[in-house]
Amino acid sequence: MMVEFVIGAIIVVLIFLIYAMVGRKRNAKEIDQLDMKKTELLHRPVNEELAKVKRLNMTGQTESLFDRWRAEWDEVVTVDIPAVDEKLFASEDQVDKFRFGAAKKTNNEIESRLVQIEKKVNSILSELEQLVGSEEKNRAEGEDMYTRQREAKKRLLAHRHTFGKAASVLEIQLDVIAGRFDKFADLTEDGDYLEARELLMEIQAEMDIMEHKMVRIPVLMTEVNHTLPAQLSEIEHGYKEMKQDGYMLDHLQIEKEVNELKEDLNRSRDLLVKTEVSETELIVKDARDSIEFFYDLLEKEVMAKHHVLKDEGETGTVIHGISEQNDDLLEQTDLVKQSYQLNGEEADVPKRLKEEIYHLEKQYEILYGRIEEEKTAYSFLHDELKDIQARMEELKKEQEGFSAFLQTLRKDEVEATKELQTLKNRLQHITRKVKQSNLPGIPDYYKELSEDARVRIHETGTNLNEKPLNMKAVREKLDAANGSVEHLANKTDELIEQVALSERMLQFGNRYRRTHPSIGPKLNEAELAFRQADYSKALELCATAIDKVDSKGLKRFDAQFKEEQP
Template sequence: MEFVIGAIIVVLIFSIYAMVSRKRNATEIDQLDMKKTELLHRPVHEELAKVKRLNMIGQTEALFDRWRAEWDEIVTVDIPAVDEKLFTSEDLVDKFRFGAAKKINKEIESRLSQIEKKVNSILSELEQLVGSEEKNRAEGEDMHTRQREAKKRLLAHRHTFGKAAPVLEVQLDAITGRFEKFADLTEDGNYLEARELLMEIQTEMDAMEHKMARIPVLMTEVNHTIPAQLSEIEHGYKEMKQDGYLLDHLEIEKEVAALKEDLGRCRDFLMKTEVAETELIVSDAKDSIEFFYDLLEKEVMAKHHVLKDEGETGIVIEGISEHNNELMEETDLVKQSYQLDGEESDVPKRLKEEIYHLEKQYEILHGRIQGEKTAYSFLHDELKEIQARIKELKKEQKGFAAFLQTLRKDEVEATEELQTLRKRLQHITRKVKQSNLPGVPDYYREMSEDARVRIQEANTYLNEKPLNMKAVREQLNAANGSIDHLANKTDELIEQVTLAERMIQFGNRYRRTHPNIEPKLNEAEIAFRQADYSKALELCATAIDKVDSKGLKKFDAQYKEE
């Protein structure tokens, strides 16, 4: 029974597999057949019919014969071969030979792919040929129109092209000859070759139109605009030399002569219609002319500034020299009251030397201005250098004057700070007395004495003549630190005394109930009277904790409450 059930299951599985495989292969065969039909219905016949309307000679006829032969081979050889394989595949599927059918389908797919490439190639070439004929017809007419318009313009405005007109006419005639060749190629059915020629003609017409647009402009610039500007520069150059300007270093005459030679070359280029070469030279010439204008303007402006600022600069130098003498005198006075290190005290002397060199530099500049043998642009550069150094010296003088003023200000501030420290020490002393302490520990006495000594030392340095403010500041910083430390320790001491006193009072509660606490409490009281407050606290705390493990917590709560 089990064997029968197993056999049924196997048969059932095989049947399902056969049905699924057969359906899958049938679908694949249908898709391949549809692909074949789609290729057969590609519009090759229609496109070939379009070719027949063209001139069926030459290149067109040869291409048409090849395409028709290739299409006939596809229809009569390739497609029937595919049909045969499709029938074979269907037969194999019916016989449940799915593996063999799969192999045949792969071959069919490969063959159809090859056929598709052939069809696509034929259609692409057909499109190119037919399209070339259509574009050639439309664009050829456009090229003719552009060529005719160019010729009309040349005839109507011949004078604007100068000696380039005959050359342009020859070039336009050459393009006309190219059109004739284009017409012959078209007439002979060589549409693709005609298309290539038309593209060349279009490039030539673009170049021709560019030349005809630029040559009149360039002719005007080369023959009129630039020569006029050069004449203006030469005239201005000569006038400025007559007015006393020294301009030989600019070599403008040499540069203008070179530019005139370049303009002669431009005329030759234009006569040959060589526009690109001309535009390059014209662009360089414009840059050079602008540069010449800038140079001459710079000389004019330089003269204006030199004559305007030179005298005032001399007065300013005298002013900083006088101010430096005042600084030297003030420095000598300050030295009587304050100590200055070497670098600080030598600032006025160093500035005096620099001002002396600046005065000499100015004298040389003044002589060169009077001598009128140096270009104003050079003189102006030297003058600006002197003015920049004057600005730096003024800044240094201002900084040093502020430093001297700061010394007096620092002395006043130091005196006030010292007075504040004395008051703070007095306040701390008064605070300790008002606290009615049983006594003062030795370490606190030492700190108090140290604070007094620090204040005294700061006072001593502040009363020295000449005064060393750096040393005064160091002493004041030390005194400030000592006073701050003493103030903190004073607060700690008063808190410690109060805490010890309260704890001893709290511990006295245990004397009646715990007689063994008395020795320790007595010892703590003795330490308290001897101003050993930390020891008093330690003894008292130990005693309380020994008789009552919660006693210190009770004291802490009570102390905080109070």
């Protein structure tokens, strides 16, 4: 009993020792990691960056920011880091005393404190970088902006005539920008680098706008003072000449539109003097689009007149020809109706076309009168002429289609006659095939199928001999006859095969009569059905009888029958 107690105590002690070793190792690792993080923060290059700031102009905003950053960094070094060291020592002491829970809590507090310190250090470094970077960028980009301003001023002086009255305004705007450079220099001198940076960004945006204006204003000056006014004058001149030549152009209202465009151009000139480029661009674009539209309208009138006068009654001549063609179509239809039946819609096609052609002739007569009067815009006349011509082409196609339909009727009759003769020949072939097969008898269903095929062929022939001939009815009868003969042909092959199969199976079954007398009655019944031409029943009775006395008999019969087939 004592030994067991000692062993148990030793095990407990061992477990405690293992727990203590693992706990100390884990916590020691955490403490080392926290200490490394503290050291890393302490060695961040804050002092080096502060030294860069000290080389700048230490006045105004720079001095204020420098003092704040240095104070914050001193607080990190003299207050925050020592506090972390104190906590690290406390955590190590707790680990030595195996107070792992307390050590874990202390480590969490250290980690939270280090996160706060890191945010503070990152903020200092970020602001330092922004200030130092702003000073460097301001110096480089400020020179570039100043150069751009001076180049713009030189370009304005060298090409002043191309800017017209806008040159004075542009000069004032460039001088304003130059004054903003003075403010930029003052901010830099006072150490307000970040504020100077914001001002420099504004100057850059203003210079971008200035340079765009100086590129576009000479171009727009040319557009609004020369190019567009010249094009408007050309349109006015062309408009007047066309009216003198007899064109009806009042519906275009070009004079009103041109006057409105002139007013817009006058307004755009005032805008250019004020260097309002964007709004002028919109006016110029609208003017260009309108002028292009006017050119298209006038050109459309010229082309329309060309097409209308070129017609010179040609369309009327074509319509008259269609009318004569329709009279011939009416005569053809009357002749065809003597030989073929046409349904109401088919028979009325020529009459309907004649009525539509009549209305088209009247429409063209009215149009031709308006052309002679010369009181309607040619574009309107041309559009109406195109509509008449389009309908004219549709009527021609309808005539051609109906004429082809009439010709097809005779073709269909010939083809139907040939197809009927082919069916008659096929029926005769089937009849000979059945006779040559020497069948013991013909089943009633087969007789009915044969009679149906003969009747349908006869009905088709009767329909073909009718006058006037109804080709639709002929086609329906012919299709029915085709189906009936095809069905008869299939059933003929089935019947001949069924007879041969049942006859051979009866012969095969008779072999079992001596060895299996019980099969006799069923075979006798099957032979009776065979003689009565009920071949399917004979097969069924015979197969049942054989299978009853020999389960493999039908398989042997099937193999033997296949070998005997040619």
